Structure formats: structure tokens, C-alpha cells
Amino acid sequence: xxxxxxxxxxxxxxxxxxxxxxxxxxxxxxxxxxxxxxxxxxxxxxxxxxxxxxxxxxxxxxxxxxxxxxxxxxxxxxxxxxxxxxxxxxxxxxxxxxxxxxxxxxxxxxxxxxxxxxxxxxxxxxxxxxxxxxxxxxxxxxxxxxxxxxxxxxxxxxxxxxxxxxxxxxxxxxxxxxxxxxxxxxxxxxxxxxxxxxxxxxxxxxxxxxxxxxxxxxxxxxxxxxxxxxxxxxxxxxxxxxxxxxxxxxxxxxxxxxxxxxxxxxxxxxxxxxxxxxxxxxxxxxxxxxxxxxxxxxxxxxxxxxxxxxxxxxxxxxxxxxxxxxxxxxxxxxxxxxxxxxxxxxxxxxxxxxxxxxxxxxxxxxxxxxxxxxxxxxxxxxxxxxxxxxxxxxxxxxxxx
Amino acid sequence: xxxxxxxxxxxxxxxxxxxxxxxxxxxxxxxxxxxxxxxxxxxxxxxxxxxxxxxxxxxxxxxxxxxxxxxxxxxxxxxxxxxxxxxxxxxxxxxxxxxxxxxxxxxxxxxxxxxxxxxxxxxxxxxxxxxxxxxxxxxxxxxxxxxxxxxxxxxxxxxxxxxxxxxxxxxxxxxxxxxxxxxxxxxxxxxxxxxxxxxxxxxxxxxxxxxxxxxxxxxxxxxxxxxxxxxxxxxxxxxxxxxxxxxxxxxxxxxxxxxxxx
Numbered sequence: 133x134x135x136x137x138x139x140x141x142x143x144x145x146x147x148x149x150x151x152x153x154x155x156x157x158x159x160x161x162x163x164x165x166x167x168x169x170x171x172x173x174x175x176x177x178x179x180x181x182x183x184x185x186x187x188x189x190x191x192x193x194x195x196x197x198x199x200x201x202x203x204x205x206x207x208x209x210x211x212x213x214x215x216x217x218x219x220x221x222x223x224x225x226x227x228x229x230x231x232x233x234x235x236x237x238x239x240x241x242x243x244x245x246x247x248x249x250x251x252x253x254x255x256x257x258x259x260x261x262x263x264x265x266x267x268x269x270x271x272x273x274x275x276x277x278x279x280x281x282x283x284x285x286x287x288x289x290x291x292x293x294x295x296x297x298x299x300x301x302x303x304x305x306x307x308x309x310x311x312x313x314x315x316x317x318x319x320x321x322x323x324x325x326x327x328x329x330x331x332x333x334x335x336x337x338x339x340x341x342x343x344x345x346x347x348x349x350x351x352x353x354x355x356x357x358x359x360x361x362x363x364x365x366x367x368x369x370x371x372x373x374x375x376x377x378x379x380x381x382x383x384x385x386x387x388x389x390x391x392x393x394x395x396x397x398x399x400x401x402x403x404x405x406x407x408x409x410x411x412x413x414x415x416x417x418x419x420x421x422x423x424x425x426x427x428x429x430x431x432x433x434x435x436x437x438x439x440x441x442x443x444x445x446x447x448x449x450x451x452x453x454x455x456x457x458x459x460x461x462x463x464x465x466x467x468x469x470x471x472x473x474x475x476x477x478x479x480x481x482x483x484x485x486x487x488x489x490x491x492x493x494x495x496x497x498x499x500x501x502x503x504x505x506x507x508x509x510x511x512x513x514x515x516x517x518x519x520x521x522x523x524x525x526x527x528x529x530x531x532x533x
Numbered sequence: 534x535x536x537x538x539x540x541x542x543x544x545x546x547x548x549x550x551x552x553x554x555x556x557x558x559x560x561x562x563x564x565x566x567x568x569x570x571x572x573x574x575x576x577x578x579x580x581x582x583x584x585x586x587x588x589x590x591x592x593x594x595x596x597x598x599x600x601x602x603x604x605x606x607x608x609x610x611x612x613x614x615x616x617x618x619x620x621x622x623x624x625x626x627x628x629x630x631x632x633x634x635x636x637x638x639x640x641x642x643x644x645x646x647x648x649x650x651x652x653x654x655x656x657x658x659x660x661x662x663x664x665x666x667x668x669x670x671x672x673x674x675x676x677x678x679x680x681x682x683x684x685x686x687x688x689x690x691x692x693x694x695x696x697x698x699x700x701x702x703x704x705x706x707x708x709x710x711x712x713x714x715x716x717x718x719x720x721x722x723x724x725x726x727x728x729x730x731x732x733x734x735x736x737x738x739x740x741x742x743x744x745x746x747x748x749x750x751x752x753x754x755x756x757x758x759x760x761x762x763x764x765x766x767x768x769x770x771x772x773x774x775x776x777x778x779x780x781x782x783x784x785x786x787x788x789x790x791x792x793x794x795x
Contacts, residue, residue, distance in 0.1 A: 156763070173596060173598075174623060176623055176752075178762070182762055182764070306663055306676075309661075309667070310663050310673075312664075313664045313667035318758035319660060340657075341655060342544075345766075347765070348763050350760055350761065351758070352759070391672065393671075393705065393706040394674070396701065397702040397704055400699050400700050400701075408698045409697065411697065456714070457695060457716075462654055463569050464715070471794075488769070500776060509769075509770070509772040510775070510786055510789050512775050513774060514776070515779065519779055522780065522783040526784070530791070
């Protein structure tokens with residue numbers, strides 16, 4: 133029997149070095165014209181196997197006992213709500229779940245927890261759900277990962293879904309990580325692509341890593357449900373169809389599932405957020421080029437006329453011009469709006485990894501060599517103190533038409 | 534108060550570049566650093582120790598070279614370090630990784646608080662922290678921006694969690710696990726004394742044997758997810774740069790912007 137792990141077949145390796153270039157972990161070197169893998173650095177990601185044209189790299193994955201997975205059906209979506217307002221990402225997921233469910237010939241099920249939420253259930257059916265499982269109880273008025281995790285794990289055991297999706301939000305990520313460990317199944321974070329491999333009846337999950345410099349496709353072959361959190365604004369929400377019919381199931385709250393070890397005390401909404409960064413279609417961000425805190429009002433004004441959220445580079449946050457909650461980038465938030473407007477941001481890699489998945493990037497900067505222009509769809513090389521007011525004026529003038 | 538900090542060694546992202554010809558990552562000479570978010574976890578642990586006394590321990594799961602990350606944490610004021618390293622751990626996904634870390638925390642005994650960074654800069658999953666808490670059957674507080682109160686007598690703590698549109702105040706029983714965001718503190722620089730101490734300190738290495746783990750519970754076999762393919766995304770198309778007179782440039786940009794606003 134072959135050992136588990138990775139191996140280079142010396143007879144097949146021609147020393148072409150393709151694998152060395154492909155290795156994200158610098159774990160391969162050429163010794164005597166043959167690739168040699170440093171097992172201390174190798175994470176068995178398979179990037180080398182993918183590029184090898186000679187079939188010289190073998191990754192021996194452990195044989196997993198095939199369990200009977202056929203009893204798992206349906207595509208579940210966790211419906212995120214706060215103060216009974218359903219998060220837009222949940223509607224986006226219902227839209228995606230429809231396509232997945234059609235490929236699998238299965239149903240879309242919305243899982244909806246909260247207090248006094250029954251009247252919202254039809255809305256979920258209109259947006260694509262075939263069935264809504266509701267747990268409506270005043271004890272679920274406020275989210276805690278422990279209790280919500282217990283309740284949903286229980287429902288998963290009971291109904292056995294094949295796929296489980298949640299938004300890659302602070303709530304979604306805190307919650308589903310617990311569920312996946314509890315019921316022992318695979319979870320893929322922050323997916324930007326979901327497809328069904330029909331032949332093997334598997335969910336193929338695509339996600340960025342290394343700040344979007346690498347994309348990985350991940351599957352969960354032997355455990356169910358296949359769980360994923362999905363980025364905002366990537367999947368398409370369906371138009372509401374009030375003629376759609378669906379089933380609403382009310383599940384009682386089993387008191388034993390309440391976890392009293394964490395207790396919600398308060399939620400303080402930050403008034404500064406007229407538009408929520410992760411929710412926004414457009415983000416206007418300011419950086420060091422603004423020069424002074426009072427100049428941030430230019431960015432705010434531009435955001436205002438566009439109905440956009442306000443972001444910032446680390447430099448602007450560290451200078452105390454704007455709170456940390458607005459920071460976009462490696463040590464802040466990752467965003468992917470339809471339009472990202474970077475004002476006076478040079479575009480250090482730490483900033484780029486937080487926003488380079490945006491659909492359209494617009495840069496305004498006086499330095500023509502600023503790295504931000506390399507990834508911008510549109511750019512203006514110029515003085516932002518002149519350019520931004522002109523742009524604001526222009527947008528205002530055209531608003532009527 | 535006994536605190537454990539979980540850290541990860543990651544490539545220094547600033548140096549990750551794409552080779553424009555092969556469109557692959559250039560990783561030659563890329564240095565490794567402690568995951569940026571973990572620096573705030575380390576600092577918070579040191580501050581809590583200064584306030585409440587007790588022991589701080591840093592742990593990491595990683596290959597032999599992750600030793601340098603542990604030593605850096607020691608130089609920043611952490612008391613002890615444990616290196617979780619075993620060939621069998623290679624290929625672990627977040628499920629298996631959080632199991633290994635949880636087993637180490639169990640073995641350390643009498644831990645009151647575990648602190649992790651919000652997420653790692655290479656994987657960006659934010660799954661390992663809550664995963665550890667679940668393996669331990671502990672409560673959690675993720676995205677913590679401030680520790681309001683720690684009441685060791687009654688085994689309770691109050692945290693502020695940074696959410697998308699504000700912050701939540703949450704009371705959690707100890708022991709618990711928290712993940713922290715940048716806003717929580719400003720990390721200090723290592724002291725010369727700290728560096729000297731870190732250099733000499735012995736760091737135990739725990740493998741699957743010490744942690745009581747079987748082969749099939751870790752690595753590829755213990756991981757429910759499987760990476761089937763890794764590829765570089767298509768590069769962004771080169772853009773239109775307007776560098777003429779401001780009025781003209783704004784007109785042109787607005788013309789383009791308008792198409793996308795519709």
C-alpha cells in the first residue's frame with residue numbers, strides 16, 4: 133500500500149520546474165534535476181500536482197469509508213436577521229440555492245430563527261424558498277452563536293440537509309464554525325463561487341485565499357451537509373414572486389438547547405454608518421492623500437451623493453481621521469462592492485487584498501505611479517481637492533435626469 | 534488568570550507578488566511573520582496578565598520553522614510557548630486544526646481564557662477560533678474590540694464585539710474563547726530583555742502522541758474538506774487612466790461611472 137501524503141515519481145519527473153513556480157509555500161526544490169518536496173513546508177494543497185504535465189506528482193488521499201449519504205437532501209439557507217430585518221445576503225443565498233437545488237432536484241429550505249418573525253416567512257418563499265423552518269421564541273430574540281448553533285445542529289440532525297449555506301458575515305462565520313465542528317462536517321469560508329458537480333453529486337466551492345491572489349476549489353466528499361459561508365454581493369437575489377407557494381414548518385424551541393453561558397446585553401448601532409460597508413453597492417474610501425482629518429468630509433460628501441458607504445485606508449485610520457470600523461484591508465474589512473472609489477489611497481498590498489475583488493475600481497490620486505492605478509478600471513491622475521468637488525457637482529447635476 | 538494565545542505563522546503578504554508571465558505567486562525569499570491579527574491577541578494577553586497576574590502561554594500548530602513565531606511572541610512578553618508539530622498534522626483543514634489546538638489547551642489545564650486573532654491573513658477563514666471553542670465545549674466571543682470587565686471571582690467577562698453596523702455587548706462565562714480585532718489595542722515592541730529571554734527559552738514540541746490524537750483524526754484524513762484545485766484568478770483588465778486637465782478627466786470618468794450606475 134502506498135503511504136499517505138505526497139510523492140514525486142522520479143521516473144516521470146523531467147525537472148521542468150513548473151511545480152516549483154506553482155508551489156504557494158516554496159516547498160519544492162530541484163535536486164539532481166528532479167523535484168524534491170520539503171514535507172515540513174508542504175501543506176498538501178495540490179497546486180503542484182495541478183500544473184505537472186507529466187503526472188509525476190502523486191497525492192495519496194486517504195480512502196474514506198463511503199457512508200450512505202443518500203438520506204441527505206435539500207439545500208438549506210440560514211436566514212440572518214437583526215431586529216427582524218432580514219439581511220440582504222440571505223436573499224442572495226436563496227437565489228443561489230434555487231440553482232443548486234434545481235441541479236440536485238431538491239428543495240430550497242430557509243432556516244429562520246428569532247422572535248416574532250412568522251410574518252416574514254412568506255417573504256422568504258417569494259424569494260425562492262420551497263419550505264421555511266421557523267423557530268420563533270422570545271428567547272431567540274438576540275443571536276448568540278452557542279444557542280443558535282445548538283438549535284440549528286438539532287434541526288440538521290432531524291432533517292438531514294445536503295447543503296447548508298450562510299452569509300460570510302460576522303454572525304454567519306461565528307455560527308457555522310460551531311455547527312460544522314459539532315456535527316463533524318466540512319465548512320468552506322467566504323466562498324465566491326458555488327457549483328454542483330452533477331456526476332459526483334458534490335458542491336464545488338470556490339474561494340479566494342491570500343487576499344484573492346489564489347483561488348481554491350474545495351469539496352466535502354464524505355460528510356453532510358456540505359457547509360459554506362458565502363460573500364455578500366456575489367450571488368444574485370431573485371425578484372420577489374408573490375405567486376410562489378411554499379410550506380412553513382414551525383419547530384418548537386427545545387429548552388435544553390438554550391446555552392446560558394453567553395448573554396446578550398446590548399447592541400449599540402453606530403450612527404456613522406448610513407450605509408453598511410459589507411452591504412454597500414458602492415464604497416468611497418479615503419487615504420493619506422486627504423492630508424488632514426477635516427478633508428474626510430470630501431469623501432463623505434461624495435459617498436452621500438452616490439448613496440455609498442465610507443471606507444478608509446489603514447493610514448487614515450491610524451492617523452485618527454476616522455474610526456477603525458471603516459478600515460478596508462488586511463487588518464480591517466474585506467469588501468467587494470460593485471464600485472470602489474479610492475481617493476488619495478496609494479494602494480499598498482495590504483489595502484489591495486481587502487478590496488481587489490470589487491467589480492469596478494476607480495482611483496483618484498496625484499501620483500501617476502501609485503500602485504492603485506495598476507488594478508483600477510478607471511483612474512484620474514490629479515489633485516483630489518479639485519477632482520472630487522467637480523465629480524460631486526457633476527453627479528448632482530445629473531441626478532434628475 | 535491563565536491565558537492561552539493561539540497564533541499562526543503566515544507569509545508576509547507585502548512580499549507576495551504575482552509573476553506576470555506565469556501568473557503564479559512569487560514566494561522566493563518571502564519572509565514569515567506572525568499573522569497580523571494575532572499580534573493584538575498577544576498584546577491583549579500580556580496586558581491582562583499585567584493586570585490580573587497568572588500565566589500566559591502561546592501555542593501554534595505548524596512546521597518546525599514556526600518556532601521563530603513562538604519566540605517572537607515570547608519576546609513580546611508571553612511566558613511560555615508550546616509548539617504543536619507533527620508530520621501527521623500536514624494538510625489539516627480548519628476542523629482538524631481546531632481539534633489539535635483544543636487538545637493542547639485541554640492538556641494545559643486550568644485555562645481561563647483563550648485569545649485568537651480574528652482570522653489569519655493567508656486563509657481568511659475565521660473558523661479556527663470558534664472551532665476550538667466548540668471542541669472544548671466553551672462559549673465564545675468573536676470580533677472583540679474591547680474587554681469591558683473580567684470578574685474572576687464569579688467567572689464572568691464582558692466583551693464588546695465589532696459587528697457590521699455597530700457593536701454588541703456580550704457577557705460570557707469563563708472559561709471562554711475570544712477572537713480579537715485590531716481596535717482592541719496597540720501592540721508594543723519587543724524589549725531587549727524579552728528578546729534575550731526568548732532566544733534561550735526551551736519550547737516543548739507536542740505531536741499527536743502527546744495530544745492523544747490518532748492519525749485518522751488529523752491531517753488530510755481528519756479533514757472533512759478537500760482542496761481539489763488551486764489556481765490564480767485571471768488578472769484584472771488594464772484600466773483607463775485619465776491624466777489630462779481636471780475638468781476633462783472628470784467628464785470622462787463621469788461618463789464611464791454613469792454606465793455602471795445605471
